[in-house]
Amino acid sequence: MSVARFWRKIPQRYNLVGTRCVTCGRYYFPPRSFCPSCRREGKIIDHQFTGEGSVVTYTIIRTASEQFENATPYIIAIVQLDEGPRLTAQIACRPEDIRIGTRVKKVFRRLGTEGKSGVIHYGTKFIPA
């Protein structure tokens, strides 16, 4: 991943900045510049999510892609933020501490690195609240 490709998503990845449609009031994360509900009538503005939500479903990854091979086993979940939207994220906890419905909150964590001289990926993980 080029530096610019990572850098332009920093507000979203670090701080959970998504979007809200003023016309219909729906929240979007990952952010959308086009409201699928209102289409051309929509007016999209930035929205910073509180980062609190609950686990919809989850898995424990045992076999990962090259970039995450050293991190296994790790938990991946779909989290529903309290404002409504869902996102996929790692949950930093022991496997026995996660259930469907577990309350979680966002934390800032390192996700991985691209070799010795590549970009260091930071982003949002969740921990039990």
Add this chain to the structure above:
Amino acid sequence: MKDVAVIGIGCTVFGEKWSHSFRDLFIEAGALALEDANLSGEQIDSLFVGNMSAGRFIEQEHIGALIADYAGLATEHTPSTRVEAACASGGLAFRQGVTAVASGMADIVVAAGVEKMTDVAPGQTVDTLASAADREWEGFVGATFPGLYAMIATDYMHRYPLTREQLALVAVKNHYNGARNPIAQFQQEISIDTVISSSLVADPLRLFDCSPITDGAAAVILAPLEIARKYTDTPVKVLASAQASDTIALHDRRDISTLDATVAASQRAFHQARLSHKNIDLVEVHDCFTIAEICAIEDLGFCTKGEAGKLTEEGVTALNGDLPVNTSGGLKACGHPVGATGIKQIYEIVQQLRGEAGKRQVDAQIGMTHNVGGTGATVVVHILGRS
């Protein structure tokens, strides 16, 4: 629109084909299909080739022209188009071929699919497959492709009474069928114990819940039904061709355990063919994971949500059941060269309808195929019938 028929089919043996290159694979499948239809290359009006990721698997793009060239058609300047929709690339290539013939733009059309997956390290293959989902918001945080289907399984098993043993029985059945298919990657039967004692890949999915990494190619030849009997005594008619899309990311779906694009494509296909579920004699579904076959049977409309595990346990989907599912062995046992899978499904249904399926032959007049891209962002459904 013209009625369209399949007049020739060809498929390589699926597997880890260390001595075969990408080019070897598609030439072998194409030659078999042409031979089957008793055609020569210059009679081909157009080619559509399903391929997910030659760019990452063999560092080669521009697959359409490459295939036409190595098929000996460069001097004919035959139009050749690559079609990509991740694991649904093959089904979509078939649909493009059907569209070309039905519209009258072309008469003799080759619809093919090819994938060479073993020329890169397994870690890179895992990463490439993850690109069928949302790279920025799923893959970036470490979600693998099996991981996404595992989250479907977690959600499904929380809401419906599917047992671990019922899930394993999907793989057991598909290996039983694969053991009777000479092109299958795995021609061995397995037991429930094989599945539930295999290593965990992404909880609750184990190694034997997952389709393998496979090299292979398949090709079929299409023509207007009105001239099909010039080439074959056993044309198979395309009764419906349907396609649907959904959100690229699993987390944005209306319901994690329902592939709404499968529901939509299935409804469209039944409407086009003016048929109901009881008319379907067999179906090839996209069982990239055991949970995917469970969801497919339900989302295609063959039973209500939550019942497919019980149906599998009762043997309804077995070779001798009321609705044989994945007689080829499916993606699980026959193998899953991603771009070729959708065409292999057509290949299997045509063999069954012609009565050429050997030890896995079922009594069939009408068959269905179901090909999924990603976790359900693209779905292609076809219905085929004896003519």
